[in-house]
Amino acid sequence: MENKEIRIAVVDDHTLFRQGISSLLSENEEIKIMFDASNGAVMKEKISKYPLPDVVLMDITMPLVNGYEATAWLKQNYPSVRVLALSMFEDDEPIIKMLKCGAGGYVLKESNASDLMYAIKTIAQHNYFLNDLVSGKLLRSIQDEVKTPDPVAGLTANEIRFLELCCSELTYKEIAGNMCLSPHTIDNYRDALFQKFDLKSRTGLVIFALKHNIAKF
Known part of the structure; x- marks a missing residue:
């Protein structure tokens, strides 16, 4: 514009x-x-x-x-x-x-x-x-319309399900129950995704899920 x-x-x-x-x-x-x-x-x-x-x-x-x-x-x-x-x-x-x-x-x-x-x-x-809740890398890829490898392709089914549930109103503990996993395992998923995509919060995970059509509303 x-x-x-x-x-x-x-x-x-x-x-x-x-x-x-x-x-x-x-x-x-x-x-x-x-x-x-x-x-x-x-x-x-x-x-x-x-x-x-x-x-x-x-x-x-x-x-x-x-x-x-x-x-x-x-x-x-x-x-x-x-x-x-x-x-x-x-x-x-x-x-x-x-x-x-x-x-x-x-x-x-x-x-x-x-x-x-x-x-x-x-x-x-x-x-x-997208502000400081998501990575500069993700922001630049969107703004510059750069074709980058699909980051979703490397995710496991459980990681994708975790991201979907992050977009709900469930707490992390409730997400663990929904996935029949321990809260510790869910914490590990969260921390691994934070590190993998340079995110800092659950909001960052939600924006990532929305941008990559993992969750739709």
């Missing part, structure tokens, strides 16, 4: 934050703010009244229609719109849930302007924004 304006919508229930982000982004000539909304319900009302945004900055916790529901609705009704989740905390659970609902990445609300712009440009161009 080089040399093209990126159309943005901001959905957040905190008025000062929403207006501040909109004002900040509107100063960039590469960005055009289409509209802002205080929750997913207002977003649904407004989205058909404006040119379709390329990227929606989506808060997670909102009244009436929260970020999960609004993201899933966008995925179903406007699949071309990318969703960049806005998060107060770097917790696995809400991030994983947003990814499962259709978000292509997330940024912390405390991020500086340059990091936010980078995230917006990346997700607008490549559909996903």
